[in-house]
Amino acid sequence: EPEVTQTPSHQVTQMGQEVILRCVPISNHLYFYWYRQILGQKVEFLVSFYNNEISEKSEIFDDQFSVERPDGSNFTLKIRSTKLEDSAMYFCASSTWGRKETQYFGPGTRLLVL
């Protein structure tokens, strides 16, 4: 069964450093998403991406964040200058279409900013 994959599974970084989180969405999916979950809190939407551009973003997704689909299979989230409060699980998701379709989530990357 096709699934979303994410790398790395864990990442530890120093405050102020740049990190890139990588995702391989399900192959025939067209919409891609990033969510995050701070420990003990709810899953929060960050950004959705379709046709090589951002279709929607939350207030969390400020200028420190960017997304890219560098090739036909990968989807990345970059945090330019990490802060302590960026420590969280980051989940990538994908769906065939956006309107009503189910979003399938990857296993997540646990980011720890020291």
Added chain:
Amino acid sequence: EDQVTQSPEALRLQEGESSSLNCSYTVSGLRGLFWYRQDPGKGPEFLFTLYSAGEEKEKERLKATLTKKESFLHITAPKPEDSATYLCAVLTGGGNKLTFGTGTQLKVEL
């Protein structure tokens, strides 16, 4: 602002003891309600999508129902492997973002 509230926060059941989890929502223009299961340290695993009031979906020991204000996830004769956090999420308005509730942490004991 869309709001999703799940109750109870935590639930402990004996194996075989059926129960229901609640997800109530206050949203404008519900386009879909999703149930996911989340194991510790893992990503949400899709269970069900419900689109309109009155709709029901079933899978093994789980059954999801939807009204205009809330959804229930019924668990019949649960087993220890059903232990997980169950998340409810809504898709609303014109965008594609899911708004999640805080989840119900279910533990099923022998």
